[in-house]
Amino acid sequence: MSSANRTTEVVVCLKWVFQADEPSDARFAGMSPADHAALELALQWATHIGGQVTAITVGPAQADAVLREALACGATRAVRIDTANGVSSADVASAIASVARHAAWVWCGDYSIDNGSGSVPGYLAAALQASQALGVLGVTFESGSIVATRRVDGGRREVLDVQAPAVISVEGATARLRRASLTAMRAAASAPIEVVAPSIVMRTSEHIAHTYRPRARALASPTGAEALDRVRSLTAAGTSSAAHEVETLEPADAAARIVQTLREWGYL
């Protein structure tokens, strides 16, 4: 990936995942539907801008299966960052970023089916210092940029004009993966796959992740003569919506404020 053709360098990130009911059986493992959509859109976008697609996965040797599928469908280069499964999202993103640092367009699925948190694309955008369009429902290709529609709260939609460099994560329904030709499939079976060691020491997600729930706090017994009153005081039902305050801050300060509040509420 030379920096000369940086604007046409397209990367798709694919995760090899197990089916939920067969958690250790490679026969049932493969790409999530969202990754299928990302691969298809990456291929279409590369054709649109005259670029080529590099498929990247982070995982064990068996994960080559998703790279071969990508090669059969039209990716021209495949890289596997060699780790065990179950690495933390931040480390996965760092490792990908070190391989894809020159990429102009990075496509990802929004969530993997193995309880994915959808966080790799966000980390990746940060690591690449690229703009991000996450949880995209649909895209329109312009010349040199992409108009992406994403889902936001309350059934609303946000329309983004995405410029390179960018990370775009898409939902599974955005595109249906093309069927690989027989010739390409045969060629992909023996095509070279670059295997690289991760650029950093990879930490497992168990090491970092913990379930998000408020820490236990001591509460006074609810007061009230009637059981219903006590339930109301416990749940705050019937009162106006929970206390809130509106502050207008710069993005960095706003992020800090959110973190602080989450900490106060016991989520972090």
Place this chain on the structure above:
Amino acid sequence: MTLGNFLETMETAEFRVHPEAHIVVDGAICADCTTRECVVACPANLFVPTSAGGIVFNYEQCFECGTCYLVCTQAGAITWNYPAGGHGVVFHRT
């Protein structure tokens, strides 16, 4: 076995459904069929008589066994193909 139980039983098998039906049933031919062997014989119970006198076939939970076209007595009523590669039933423990 009740219908509800059987629907639960069918849920135990995995089907990777293709957007296009691999088996097509010509309802016009079925409307003239009085014997309707498929309705009893299909092991997945996918042939459903309609109130309008035809038969609706739900291809999504098809085992691809071939019973329906073997048992059918109406020429041209069932157009039978395998689903596109990689789709359809996927057995785990049988």
Place this chain on the structure above:
Amino acid sequence: MNENVNENVNDCDVIVVGGGPAGSCAAIVAARAGLSVVLLERGPFPGSKNMYGGVVYPRILDELIPNWWEEAPIQRWVTRRSTMLLTDTQALTVDFRTEAWGKAPYNGATAYRPDFDHWLASHAEAAGAQLLTSTTVTGLLRDDKGVVVGVTTDRPDGDLRARVVIACDGVNSFLAKQAGLYTHTDVKHFTLGVKETLALPKEVIDERFGVRGREGVDIEIIGCTGGVNGGGFVYTNLDTVAVGVVLKIAKLAGQALRPEQIIATLKAHPAIAPLIEGGEVKEYSAHVIPEAGLAMMPKMISDGMLVAGDAAALCLAAGIWLEGVNFAMASGMYAGEAAVEAVRAGDVSAQGLRGYQRRLSDTFVLQDHRKLRRAPELVLSDRVQHLYPQMVANVVERMFRIDNPQPKPGLRRILKQERKRAGIRRRDLIRDGLTGFRSYG
């Protein structure tokens, strides 16, 4: 055939259609002989479309995979084999067990087909065959003389050319039909197998079936399928029990009971219910079986093409012997050997491929079928299905019933009375007995 033209455009020497036991064995043999082999499988992995009545007899694999029992993904070794005759309220079981089948070199085993077939296909890959999954073959490629020169698939750019096509595409074999090898398809030659795999703890299975460790039980049942001709089976996996029925499709159509209802009836039978009580359905499955043996077999060789396994109706459904996977593996092996011979000799015409027919005829594959050619019809006949079980069960019940103060009646008298009560003519009984003796004797 026009050897030179084909030579230039061939993608490989041999295409094997279908990654079941027949296809994988054909691919193993051809690839080990140094031929370039493509093995096409329409499912996401070999075995994903396959189910059966539960027991595989892999003796034939001794030639192909020495000590296969040390690596094959089997569930239990069948050390106990029962044949059960059921009426609505009675059960007569002939039960045999032997320690010998529980140790090397073993005899029969229960196995999940998605495991077993996947394992066998991995040997084809190890031998050098290229396995292409999720690829459905849609038809044959033929040259202007009608010689099979390849297949079409459902992928873009999906034609694949080879010198020999081995069709192991299962009971529906559209390839054998397209090649004109089947003269006709008659519904009366087919049965439908349906099965539930029920989860139970291993200790519970061991206790209920009287086995330990990897020992397993296979019970074949007759007289449990209501008005539909067929049979039933119950067998043990490691931590599941499979219960299913095989039903004559033509008879099924005229009945009020659907396949799953016939399984439900079997599961509720007093002789079966205690074995499976509490078992939760893990998987329900169905498959068609080519039941009629020799009566339905197609031609298995044409120019550039061989047919093996279920596609060639090589399934032995003869009552006390119910086999298929071994016939598939053997016919696949022999097809592979014949293809190697033909490719090496530079003659892949039907004449050049005739070594397949010779191998089938010289071995159990066709010899068992010839010997048992009358058995499938006998086993599925109305008398064997609906009249004899009741008669036999009644005879045994009267033999063991103590009607004191009356003395024991003679067996001959009971037999005569029960035969008449069941409405069976003496000459039919004698004729069926002779047919049975000629088949099984």
